[in-house]
Amino acid sequence: DQQVKQNSPSLSVQEGRISILNCDYTNSMFDYFLWYKKYPAEGPTFLISISSIKDKNEDGRFTVFLNKSAKHLSLHIVPSQPGDSAVYFCAAGGYQKVTFGTGTKLQVIP
Amino acid sequence: KAGVTQTPRYLIKTRGQQVTLSCSPISGHRSVSWYQQTPGQGLQFLFEYFSETQRNKGNFPGRFSGRQFSNSRSEMNVSTLELGDSALYLCASSLATANYGYTFGSGTRLTVV
Numbered sequence: 001d002q003q004v005k006q007n008s009p010s011l012s013v014q015e016g017r018i019s020i021l022n023c024d025y026t027n028s029m030f031d032y033f034l035w036y037k038k039y040p041a042e043g044p045t046f047l048i049s050i051s052s053i054k055d056k057n058e059d060g061r062f063t064v065f066l067n068k069s070a071k072h073l074s075l076h077i078v079p080s081q082p083g084d085s086a087v088y089f090c091a092a093g094g095y096q097k098v099t100f101g102t103g104t105k106l107q108v109i110p
Numbered sequence: 111k112a113g114v115t116q117t118p119r120y121l122i123k124t125r126g127q128q129v130t131l132s133c134s135p136i137s138g139h140r141s142v143s144w145y146q147q148t149p150g151q152g153l154q155f156l157f158e159y160f161s162e163t164q165r166n167k168g169n170f171p172g173r174f175s176g177r178q179f180s181n182s183r184s185e186m187n188v189s190t191l192e193l194g195d196s197a198l199y200l201c202a203s204s205l206a207t208a209n210y211g212y213t214f215g216s217g218t219r220l221t222v223v
Contacts, residue, residue: 006152034211043114043200043214044153089153097166098143098212102152 003027004092006101015110019077023090023101026071030092030099035064035075038087038103047088048075080108112137114215116201122221128189131218135182135203141165142184143212144176147198156199159184160206191222 005024013019021035031052036044050057050064050073057064063076077084087103115134123129135142143166144156155168159178176186182203188195198219202212 036211036214041216043202043216044212046211046213049211091153097155097158099155100145100153102150 002102004090004099004101006088006090006104008104009102010105010107012107012109013080015082015108016079019075019080019084019106019108021075021077021088021090021104021106023073023075024071025073025092027092027094027099028068028071030094032093033064033066033073034091034093034098035062036089036091036100037084038089044089077106080106082108082110084108114201114203114213116199116215116218118218119216120219120221122223123191125191125193125222127191128187129191129220130185130187131199131201131220133184133186133201133203133215135184135201136213139203139205139213140182141204141206142178142182143202143204144184144186145200145202146170147200147217148196153200156186188220193222196220196222 003026034049035047038044048059048062066073085108087105089100089103091098091100117132141160143158145153158166162178173189178184198217200217201215
């Protein structure tokens, strides 16, 4: 039962353009959502989070949007840089448990 | 400050053996969670410990177990290893809850042959 889904295993974007990573969830009881970035041979690094009572949170080049009615969240990276090339995981949390998606591999082409 | 430390980084074991992995959280963090990462499956939640008590558990067989010590260091144990247990095992710590994000260690790469 995959409660958090990232349907795009990979994404390629030109440097300077916008990267949009998408995530869908099924459990309406999740009360916060997070995005992590992972480089090979390293653990995931926390990027940005959003509470279920908000619909947008911004931190520098990273913005997360939450659409509760559609059970959908997205991460926008503007402008994309080659150093952003990594695997991105979305995660949803509720009552001390965090459920991760399967990840989307982003490649930013110089 | 020191990050989350996992030891060992790499491990090769034979089917049927058991293995113990260690995690030292960030100083002051009382919650430690364990995840298994395999290709195509993302990060699968194993269990979470808080103040030496297992607070939450994922859907893994009883061969997977863990514990947390009074200094918040945690260990996970896998008995009777199977080939399918080959994975990257990640430990993550947080102050109390994961609302503001975990800090992950670099993981232990376990290969079962």
